[in-house]
Amino acid sequence: MKTIFxxxxxxxxxxxxxxxxxxxLMERGNRVLAVSxxxxxxxxxxxxxxxxxxxxxxxxxxxxxxxxxxEKSASEYIKSNMDLLKxxxxxxxxxxxxxxxxxxxxxxxxxxxxxxxSLEKILKEEKDNFDYIVFDTPPTGLTLRxxxxxxxxxxxxxxLIKIRKQILEKRYTIHKLSGTYDEKGTKLAYTEEEDTVxxxxxxxxxxxxxxxxxxxxENSRISVVFNPDFLSLRESQRLLEGIYDLNxxxxxxxxxxxxxxxxxxxxxxxxxxxxxxxxxxxxRVLLGKNKKTDTYIMDKDLIKSF
Amino acid sequence: MNGGKGGVFTRLFNYxxxxxxxxxxxxxSQVTGMTEFEQxxxxxxxxxxxxxxxxxxxxxxxxxxxxxxxxLEHEIKVLNERAKDSFDTMAEMxxxxxxx
Numbered sequence: 562m563k564t565i566f567x568x569x570x571x572x573x574x575x576x577x578x579x580x581x582x583x584x585x586l587m588e589r590g591n592r593v594l595a596v597s598x599x600x601x602x603x604x605x606x607x608x609x610x611x612x613x614x615x616x617x618x619x620x621x622x623x624x625x626x627x628x629x630x631x632e633k634s635a636s637e638y639i640k641s642n643m644d645l646l647k648x649x650x651x652x653x654x655x656x657x658x659x660x661x662x663x664x665x666x667x668x669x670x671x672x673x674x675x676x677x678x679s680l681e682k683i684l685k686e687e688k689d690n691f692d693y694i695v696f697d698t699p700p701t702g703l704t705l706r707x708x709x710x711x712x713x714x715x716x717x718x719x720x721l722i723k724i725r726k727q728i729l730e731k732r733y734t735i736h737k738l739s740g741t742y743d744e745k746g747t748k749l750a751y752t753e754e755e756d757t758v759x760x761x762x763x764x765x766x767x768x769x770x771x772x773x774x775x776x777x778x779e780n781s782r783i784s785v786v787f788n789p790d791f792l793s794l795r796e797s798q799r800l801l802e803g804i805y806d807l808n809x810x811x812x813x814x815x816x817x818x819x820x821x822x823x824x825x826x827x828x829x830x831x832x833x834x835x836x837x838x839x840x841x842x843x844x845r846v847l848l849g850k851n852k853k854t855d856t857y858i859m860d861k862d863l864i865k866s867f
Numbered sequence: 868m869n870g871g872k873g874g875v876f877t878r879l880f881n882y883x884x885x886x887x888x889x890x891x892x893x894x895x896s897q898v899t900g901m902t903e904f905e906q907x908x909x910x911x912x913x914x915x916x917x918x919x920x921x922x923x924x925x926x927x928x929x930x931x932x933x934x935x936x937x938x939l940e941h942e943i944k945v946l947n948e949r950a951k952d953s954f955d956t957m958a959e960m961x962x963x964x965x966x967x
Contacts, residue, residue, distance in 0.1 A: 642933050674930050710928065717927035724913050731906035738895045738902075749941065757938045765934060 562687070562780065564694045565812060565864060566708075568804075569786035570796040571700040574817040576603035578786055578846065579697040582863045587624040591692035594625045596683060598676055598707075599699045602628045616687075625691070629683075631699075634675035676707045681772050693864075701796055705803040708783075711773040712807060718766045725759045782812030789819050789827030794834065801838060813865065814841055818848045911949045914942045 567579040576599065583595035594616060597604040604626055605612035608619060616627040676699075687694060698704040732751035742748055750756035775781060783804050787797040797814070804811055814834065819827050831843050844863070917935060919926035926932065952959055 638930075642930075645937055648937070668929070670929055674928065714928050714931060717931060721913065721916065721927070721931070724909060724916070728906060728909045728913060731902050731909065734902050735899045735906065738899050758935055761935055761938065765931065 562689070562691055562694065564684075564696065564775070564781045566696045566698055566704075566776075566781070566783045567786055568698050568701065568704050568783060568800060570788075570793045571601075573786045573788050573793055574815075574846075575599070575786050576607060576697050578784075578815055578817060578863065579695045580604060580607040583624060583626075583693070583695040585863055586693045586695070587622055590623075592623045592625075592690065593693045593695065594627065594683075594687055594691045595695045595697070597628045597697040598631070598679070598704075599697050600631055604628055604697060627683075629676075629679045631672055631675050631679070634679045635671045638671065638675055638678060673703065673706050673710055676703075677710050677772065680707070681768065684772065684775055701800050701803075705800065705807075708776060708809060709803075709807055711769040711776070714769050715766060715773060718762050718769070722759065722762050722766070725756070725762065726753075729753060729756060729759065777808060777810065779810065781810055783809050784812040785814045786817050787814065787830070788817055789823050789830050791826070791830065794830045797834065798837065801834075801841075811838075811841065813863075814843045815846050815863075816843055817846045819845045820848050907945050907949070910942045910945045914939060914946045 565579075565582065567575040567582075569575050576597065579595060579597075583593050587593045595604060596616075597612075602612070605628060608626060610617065610619065610626070612626050612628040614628070614630050614633060616625045618625050680696075683694065698707075729751055732749055736751045753759050785797050785800055785804070787793040801811070816827060816831060827845070834841060834843065842865075846863075915924075917927065917932045917939075920929065
């Protein structure tokens with residue numbers, strides 16, 4: 562399975578290009594899943610069908626479409642955590658604190674986490690069902706934060722594991738000499754196998770490492786979409802910087818909505834980008850028909866095989 | 868005579884055994900005392916790092932803390948204890964280093 566993420570400033574045509582790319586890949590005989598992470602969902606509008614959280618087959622083709630509802634994922638995540646908390650602090654269910662936690666879905670970081678969880682779920686569940694998964698992402702800022710999250714979390718988890726190991730070492734020493742107990746006289750875990758905290762940390766690390774390895778791996782590409790204007794150039798530069806910082810594999814960049822009238826600006830934008838990133842391949846996508854060569858966007862292969 | 872001699876030795880032996888076991892215990896407790904202190908400090912640090920956002924310290928993504936929370940009862944108690952005792956650092960130092 563291979564994945565392509567279409568990223569870029571709002572309104573540059575990420576949804577259109579990802580929808581077109583998904584269609585082309587399907588026509589080439591692949592099983593394709595197109596997923597929209599953008600809260601302003603357009604994928605269904607482009608294909609003119611109503612989509613939901615669940616994947617839906619498009620007209621008996623090998624193309625499946627899905628719109629991930631980040632808000633729904635966020636509330637699912639909060640619910641699962643609340644259930645866990647209720648098990649631990651059982652008196653909460655009697656006091657019915659539920660209503661007080663409605664606000665939790667507006668907590669910072671929840672949306673990114675929900676997106677990451679959905680991404681992890683899709684990668685895990687659809688790994689064998691599809692040849693290509695095409696992601697339409699939310700605008701730059703959020704996308705970069707989502708893509709950075711596994712790396713960030715792993716480095717935190719590593720640090721926590723290190724401290725936890727030291728704690729267990731101390732506990733082991735004390736256990737050897739006199740036994741380790743807490744205030745209530747229960748034995749404290751002193752081996753990694755017994756310690757639920759370190760086991761949880763290892764589990765979390767494995768999970769994020771899986772996502773991280775995948776999005777950094779050779780089966781994944783991040784495509785940047787921009788328009789022939791300097792405003793979207795500046796944002797693309799920031800985006801590319803972020804992608805290089807995170808060590809993510811860069812795919813083709815698309816100069817979308819290119820017109821013959823704005824040839825000069827379009828050339829200027831491309832020139833500046835290639836000066837900064839010499840190995841970046843830029844593909845021009847014309848707005849409408851190319852009068853000289855008489856070709857439409859759908860006539861050329863958007864995704865070179867990788 | 869023989870029995871008396873044996874009695875002296877047995878008594879001496881018992882006395883020495885009690886003496887050494889008490890010494891052993893006190894040494895052990897001295898050693899574990901320091902290690903226990905270190906352990907508590909580390910446990911304290913672990914929860915502090917995890918929940919630093921309560922005090923405005925940058926902390927890991929909140930969901931890491933949320934997932935570990937149910938397993939950290941002991942550590943949170945330690946954190947509370949340390950916070951309670953923090954105004955009297957001198958006494959704590961004296962206690963830890965066993966100064967009378």
